[in-house]
Amino acid sequence: MLVNEVLTALALRPGGLYVDATFGRGGHSARILAALAERGRLIAIDRDPAAIAAGRARFAHEPRLQLVHGEFAELAQLVRAQVAGARCNGVLFDFGVASPQLDDATRGFSFSHDGPLDMRMDATRGQPVSAWLADASLDEIHHVIAGLGEERFAGRIAAAIVRARASSPLTGTAALAALVAQCVRTREPGKHPATRTFQALRMFINDELRQIQSGLAQALELLADGGRLVAISFHSLEDRLVKEFIRSHSEIDPVLARLPVLPPLLAPPPLRRIGRKQRPGADEIAANPRARSAVLRVAEKRAPHAGGGSPSAA
Numbered sequence: 459m460l461v462n463e464v465l466t467a468l469a470l471r472p473g474g475l476y477v478d479a480t481f482g483r484g485g486h487s488a489r490i491l492a493a494l495a496e497r498g499r500l501i502a503i504d505r506d507p508a509a510i511a512a513g514r515a516r517f518a519h520e521p522r523l524q525l526v527h528g529e530f531a532e533l534a535q536l537v538r539a540q541v542a543g544a545r546c547n548g549v550l551f552d553f554g555v556a557s558p559q560l561d562d563a564t565r566g567f568s569f570s571h572d573g574p575l576d577m578r579m580d581a582t583r584g585q586p587v588s589a590w591l592a593d594a595s596l597d598e599i600h601h602v603i604a605g606l607g608e609e610r611f612a613g614r615i616a617a618a619i620v621r622a623r624a625s626s627p628l629t630g631t632a633a634l635a636a637l638v639a640q641c642v643r644t645r646e647p648g649k650h651p652a653t654r655t656f657q658a659l660r661m662f663i664n665d666e667l668r669q670i671q672s673g674l675a676q677a678l679e680l681l682a683d684g685g686r687l688v689a690i691s692f693h694s695l696e697d698r699l700v701k702e703f704i705r706s707h708s709e710i711d712p713v714l715a716r717l718p719v720l721p722p723l724l725a726p727p728p729l730r731r732i733g734r735k736q737r738p739g740a741d742e743i744a745a746n747p748r749a750r751s752a753v754l755r756v757a758e759k760r761a762p763h764a765g766g767g768s769p770s771a772a
């Protein structure tokens with residue numbers, strides 16, 4: 459998704475060190491590798507063991523690629539385990555789930571194909587959604603569906619889940635989708651009524667927003683001067699975190715920015731925002747309707763001696 463835009467945003471140096479923090483099926487990684495010279499290097503990470511296995515098969519003869527199973531909340535440690543003292547020329551994030559995860563009913567992400575109510579991107583850690591729903595309080599369920607799904611019928615849905623589980627545990631995606639559909643009174647065009655609830659449960663069970671906050675902070679720590687941070691979000695809550703991260707690391711504190719002369723020892727902000735947010739073009743959306751919610755943001759790590767930040771909003 460947004461592949462050409464990502465390559466431009468990374469401003470690839472043929473001999474550079476890059477990190478693809480969300481390997482998926484390697485769409486972006488393949489294009490990065492094609493642009494790198496023999497001495498270039500790419501470390502690609504995914505928390506889904508199936509993504510790493512598929513990547514190892516696809517790129518078996520690619521010595522410039524290191525595939526690593528892990529979460530980008532541990533980005534710095536994962537990258538430094540591959541390259542001691544790594545200074546990266548670019549770090550790419552493409553948040554959310556990959557199509558093979560959505561398409562495989564046994565992973566439990568799908569409301570259209572019945573499967574076990576799991577939704578973990580990495581089933582070797584944590585608990586499936588079914589186990590959480592069996593124990594969580596009405597308030598907790600309500601809070602997750604309202605907060606992460608921005609679902610106005612969250613109260614009804616939470617109450618229906620608590621009522622249903624009293625007679626039999628909720629273990630399948632189809633049963634949950636049917637239950638939610640009975641509670642959602644208005645239909646959003648082109649959306650299954652359970653879309654918001656499934657999205658909320660997925661984001662919660664995979665701790666996605668905390669992963670993003672932590673991953674962005676570690677990417678900044680890993681970047682070399684002039685290195686690029688490139689992030690694609692699918693959800694407004696994800697994009698808000700990226701936007702705020704770039705804003706807060708590229709602008710001078712508004713109180714200081716109002717001073718007539720900046721204190722000489724004031725360190726410049728560590729990032730410089732590159733351009734405005736980008737969205738896929740009409741052709742890409744026509745070819746892949748999922749692309750319609752994608753937003754790309756880019757920033758560059760400043761050299762410590764580079765000039766001060768912009769006081770304007772990101």
Ligand SMILES: C[S@@+](CC[C@H](N)C(=O)[O-])C[C@H]1O[C@@H](n2cnc3c(N)ncnc32)[C@H](O)[C@@H]1O
Nearest residue numbers: 480482483484485486504505506529530552669
């Ligand atoms: C949208 S897909 C990436 C697609 C990829 N850019 C491509 O071109 O094929 C997101 C991928 O990131 C992985 N992922 C999501 N959150 C993660 C995290 N916190 N740490 C590591 N991988 C994560 C998912 O398992 C999924 O494979």
